[in-house]
Amino acid sequence: MDVAEIPSDSTTRGRFDAMMNYARQSNLAERPTGEIVQALGTQLLGRPYLIKPLDQTVDQTPAEQLVCRLDGFDCFTFDEAMLAMARAVKSGNRSYDDYKRFTRQLRYRDGEIGYCNRMHYYTEFIKQAEERGVLRNVTQDLGGKRLNTTYAFMGENRSEYPQLKSDSLYQCIQNVEERLNRIMTNYYIPQDSIRAVYDRLKAGDLIATATDIEGLDVTHTGLVYKGESDTTGLLHASTSGGVKISPDLQEYVKSIDSQIGVIVARPQN
Numbered sequence: 729m730d731v732a733e734i735p736s737d738s739t740t741r742g743r744f745d746a747m748m749n750y751a752r753q754s755n756l757a758e759r760p761t762g763e764i765v766q767a768l769g770t771q772l773l774g775r776p777y778l779i780k781p782l783d784q785t786v787d788q789t790p791a792e793q794l795v796c797r798l799d800g801f802d803c804f805t806f807d808e809a810m811l812a813m814a815r816a817v818k819s820g821n822r823s824y825d826d827y828k829r830f831t832r833q834l835r836y837r838d839g840e841i842g843y844c845n846r847m848h849y850y851t852e853f854i855k856q857a858e859e860r861g862v863l864r865n866v867t868q869d870l871g872g873k874r875l876n877t878t879y880a881f882m883g884e885n886r887s888e889y890p891q892l893k894s895d896s897l898y899q900c901i902q903n904v905e906e907r908l909n910r911i912m913t914n915y916y917i918p919q920d921s922i923r924a925v926y927d928r929l930k931a932g933d934l935i936a937t938a939t940d941i942e943g944l945d946v947t948h949t950g951l952v953y954k955g956e957s958d959t960t961g962l963l964h965a966s967t968s969g970g971v972k973i974s975p976d977l978q979e980y981v982k983s984i985d986s987q988i989g990v991i992v993a994r995p996q997n
Contacts, residue, residue, distance in 0.1 A: 731793060731794045731796065731828065734784045734785070734795060734797060735797060735799060737796075739799075740796055740797055740798055740799075740824075741824045743798040743799065744798060744813070744824050744827055745824065747768060747771060747798070747813060748813075748816070748817070748822045750768075750771055751764070751767075751768070751813075751817045751822075754767065756768075756817050757817050757818060757820070760930070760931075760932075760995075760997060761814050761815070761818050761932065761995040761996060761997050762930045762931050762932030762933060762952075762994060762995045763930075763931045763932055764814040764817050764818060764932065764995075765810045765811060765814045765931075765932030765951055765995055766931040766932040766951060766952070766953060766954065766963065768810050768813050768814060768817075769806070769810045769932075769951055769953075769963045769971070770953075770963065770973075772798070772801075772806075772971050773971050773972065773973070774970055774971060774972075775798075775799065775800050775801060775965070775970050775971045776799075776800040776970040777800065777801065777802065777965050777966060777967050777968075777969075777970045777971075778797075778800040778801060778802055778805075779802065780802070781795060781797060781800065781801065781802055781805055782795050782805065782835075782846070783890070783891070786890050786891060791843065791891065792841055792842050792843045792846070792891075793841070794828060794831065794832055794835075794841055796809075796827065796828050796831055800965075800970070801965040801971065802965055803948050803949045803950060803964055803965045803966070804850060804853075804949055805965075806949075806950070806951075806964065806965035806971060807934050807949050807950065807951060808831065808834050808835060808853075809831070810932075810951065811830075811834060811857075811862070811863075811934070811995060812827055812830040812831045812834055813827060814932070814995060815830045815862065816830060818997065833860070834847075834853070834856075834857060834862070835847055835853075837852075837856065843891045843897055844897055844900035844901055844904065848882060848901075848904075849879055849908060849945050849946075850936045850945060850946045850949055850991075851877065851908075851912060851914055851936070851945045851946065851991065852908060852912070854934070854936070854991070854993045855912070857993070858993070861996055862995070862996060863934065863993040863994065863995060863996060864993065864994045864996055865915075865991070865992070865993050865994075866933075866992050866993065866994050867914075867915040867916060867917060867990075867991050867992050867993075868915045870917055870925045870928055870929075870992060871917065871921070871925065872915035872916055872917050872989075872991075872992075873915060873916060873917075873918060874913075874914075874915055875914040875915055875916040875938055875945075875989075875991075877912060877914045877945045878909060878942065878943055879904075879905040879908040879909050879912070879943065879945065880905055880909075880942070880943035881941075881942075881943035881944045882901050882905065883898070883901060883902045883905050883943075884943055885943075886898055914938075914945065914991065915991070916938035916988065916989040916990060916991050917989050917990050917991075917992065918988065918989040919978065919981045919982050919987065919988060919989045919990075920978075920982075921989070922977055922978040922981060922989065922990055923960075923977075923978045926958075926960040926977075929952045929954075929960055929977075929992065930952065930954070930994060931952060931953070931954040932951055932952060932995055933951065933952040933992050933993065933994050933995070934949065934950075934951060934952075934992070934993040934994075934995070935949060935950050935951060935952055935962060935964075935977070935990050935991070935992060936948070936949045936990065936991040936993075937949070937981055937984070937987040937988075937989070937990055937991075938987070938988050938989045938990060938991055939986050939987060939988060940986060940988050941986050946991065947984075947986055947987060948964070948984075948987065949964065950962040950963055950964025950965075950974075951963040951964065952977065952992075953973050955973070955975070959975060959976070960976070960977050961973050961974050961975045961976055961977055961980075962974040962977050962980050977990070
């Protein structure tokens with residue numbers, strides 16, 4: 729398995745071990761997986777937002793390597809890392825190698841490392857994790873409405889992705905988008921209805937903000953944060969402030985025009 733040295737693998741291993749020590753001292757394994765996700769995430773408050781953290785090996789050989797960094801995140805890799813670490817805690821398989829294995833299984837289609845196999849669309853990430861019993865998409869159960877999603881953004885914006893200079897990778901991504909357009913059915917909770925389901929959301933639920941941007945499924949991701957006095961916020965890696973808690977989930981979603989609601993996926997025990 730090709731593992732990127734960004735930062736050094738030993739540095740990331742040290743950060744991971746520190747998180748596992750915290751989990752042991754806090755007896756996190758006894759708690760539901762979602763609560764583990766939230767608890768781990770709050771330990772990383774203040775970590776910086778990184779732009780395209782998975783694309784730092786594009787000029788190396790091989791171009792796609794397993795990046796497992798805990799020094800900073802984008803919104804997608806923050807969710808992914810917290811879920812992978814929570815799986816390590818809950819399963820008792822707490823070695824750094826286990827964490828890398830969990831990350832690879834979440835990030836890549838069938839766990840096979842490759843740019844075209846990467847879960848570029850978050851709703852496919854949820855679908856694959858659900859098929860493996862790691863997540864359950866509860867959006868429809870919460871009263872979600874049908875979301876008209878078209879998967880086309882990468883294919884229509886080829887110049888934004890250096891890897892797609894390769895004609896074969898570009899064709900592969902187009903094939904992925906065509907397949908997703910055939911098989912995916914998505915639901916979302918409209919932005920004005922989010923507060924009505926606060927009492928049914930759980931700590932550590934994965935949140936994706938559905939969008940009306942043509943060709944995209946979601947524009948941002950994070951985790952449900954259940955705070956004191958029954959508050960329901962969003963724990964996320966933000967372009968403004970890094971890993972932070974936005975105190976009210978619905979208000980956060982409504983604050984950005986392109987966000988029309990949320991998709992909710994629940995970690996399974």
